[in-house]
Amino acid sequence: AQRVTQPEKLLSVFKGAPVELKCNYSYSGSPELFWYVQYSRQRLQLLLRHISRESIKGFTADLNKGETSFHLKKPFAQEEDSAMYYCALRANAGGTSYGKLTFGQGTILTVHP
């Protein structure tokens, strides 16, 4: 079974402070991990995926298979980062085109001025 846990429902930081949104997963195989973001009144959109190993809007996330974690980090938070963030896992189905995403419960990030 696949499970994604985001332990913090709410996270508040001040502008310029570092931010870390935690994500832990359980899956026996080799997963793909994603971070999705939903800004106010907008649709859910992909922020980054672990296989890309890129930084988007200053955010990075490293897959730690030993700790089964995929925490999202940004060194200096901005007010426009305030949003709902979801961590998601997709099982590596080996080319069957099966793309089920398992989401965590989400973390609401508020960045205060």
Added chain:
Amino acid sequence: ETGVTQSPTHLIKTRGQQVTLRCSSQSGHNTVSWYQQALGQGPQFIFQYYREEENGRGNFPPRFSGLQFPNYSSELNVNALELDDSALYLCASSLEGEGEAFFGQGTRLTVV
């Protein structure tokens, strides 16, 4: 290139009724997945359609069913609605199931 569109945006139904939700996939995408998002929860996978066939299903009863059409648009049908079916229903499309999933704005279903 148009994004994923869902209709209607809001809907109120009575317990026991049936409902059909619609999704137009992004241009060029052949895979559509449906998710249910209850208040305060993350989206939960209902099922996926790939080239007009169901290609994976989550832990939802058979009264949740779907279709995918030759143009890759999709419908989600829910029979015998229950109060707990009240949720935001999200549709996501991708090019092959393993591609990036693009989400629609969702349909807010309220069952009274």
